Amino acid sequence: MSNEVIFGTIFIALARTFIAIPGQFIDNAAKAKIDMKLRRLIWKSLMNMPLSFFDKTKAREMVSRTTSDTVNVSSFLMTSLLPQITSLYSIIMTLMIVNEYDRRLAVSFFVLIPLVALVAFIQGRLNFKAVSEVTKSNSKLTQFLAERLTNIPLIKVFANEEKEDIRGKEVISKLYKSQVKAVTVTAIFRPVISIVESLQTLVIVGLGIYYVPRGAFGIDVWVAYYLYAKDLMLRVNSIVSLFSAFKASQGATERISRLLEEPSEEYRKYLIECEAKKDEAKKEIIFENISFGYGDNNVLLDVSFRVPAGKVTAIVGPSGSGKTTILSLVERFYKPEAGVIKLGDVPVEDISLAGWRRKFGYVAQEMALMSGTIRDNILYGIDREVSEEEFQRAVAAADVMDFVREFPEGFDTEVGEFGSKLSGGQRQRIAISRAILRDPEYLLLDEATSSLDAYSEHIVQKNLDGLMKNRTTIVIAHKIATVVNADQIIVVDSGKIAGIGTHEGLLKTNEIYKGFFDIQSQRQFACQS
């Protein structure tokens, strides 16, 4: 019996050590794999979300969904849940083995287990609350820092450094206080846990002192019981702490599930294969009784018009009247609430979104760039081979050479985060050269030359005119020259069509257009004089 107990105990201890080493490796590798799979799933889902999703979601929240929430889930699965299955098995086996040694020793566990479980439960709850508080304060600090650091010019312009300093200190202090709270919980529970451990030892030792001299069992059984009891208590402790780990991962799991359940753009729904049908560029784009709003903010009301194929349509109207929204609907960033948009006689809903977007070149007022070089940005989204000659032609047409020449590294110059190392006009010229390379069937320009100086504007406008020629183009225009030369002008006012016609026609019949023309003429005159 004696040898059996001693060798059995040593064998279990050794086996545990040898199993633990590869076990730990497998756990960590599996955890990393779960992280990777979850992150890929989230990323894919984010890439297929409609623009309306990003209107209501903070980018930083999506970053933490992809980085920290995934870790919470995988940690729960691999470091909390799975090991507890073996813990449960160990507890049952220990109870059975000790019961075989001596029933009275096994009964002692029914006193020790509830005691340890109760303390671990209370500690888990308090710890969970404290750690949640730290996580919350931490993400508030991250949000604060990211927002302020990307808006330094705004802070400087309003000389708000002192106020921001005070606000920053408050956010940092909040994180500090929550950390101290968490540390206090740990500090309070350390002595409580020590007391419980001492009690355990007292019971274990007490049982030995009482029963061994009376011959109930030998010292070997007593030592084995001691080792089993210690291990059992650790396992009970970790099973109970599963509760707080579950709570911590519950929030993350819910957030990830909610994200994955969001409806995607049905990007790959191919009802009509768009790419093959080049001749569709010959078809007009038709808005039939379109109404649309962002949430409760109604922007377009029963809007109907036709964009003739191969012609330039200019949209004019006061700020906030819905001009950019019309372009967004053409690009199918949003779905109209009422009415239908057609290409010829086909509703655009029946045309694959990927193919549809590939038909368009879009140059917005503010074009953000990706970090990388100027060349990377010019070629962004161009999924075909571009010869150096073609590249040079495009950059010359958009007057990009004018500023690239100034940089020692030329087209290999890094543009910085969001293209921050370039001016608005330089960023716009990159966007225009990108549109030229894309050679789209449809061109959407949102006041595309607004950030350029007079000289560059002249060159770029000349090339844009070339690009617009025989191409279906919708341009949101504030400049007289663009408007006057357009084949058709749509006047938008408070989300409604206030007039459609040519410059001469509207000038005679449309008061809003006449007002717009007069203001723009005066502005242009003021700029020139």
Ligand SMILES: Nc1ncnc2c1ncn2[C@@H]1O[C@H](COP(=O)(O)OP(=O)(O)OP(=O)(O)O)[C@@H](O)[C@H]1O
């Ligand atoms: N993503 C959005 N979410 C919520 N509201 C929006 C969004 N984009 C625009 N709006 C609102 O829709 C209305 C029309 O905006 P839109 O950008 O279409 O006007 P616009 O005529 O192009 O203006 P501007 O000439 O100043 O660029 C505005 O009241 C604006 O606040």
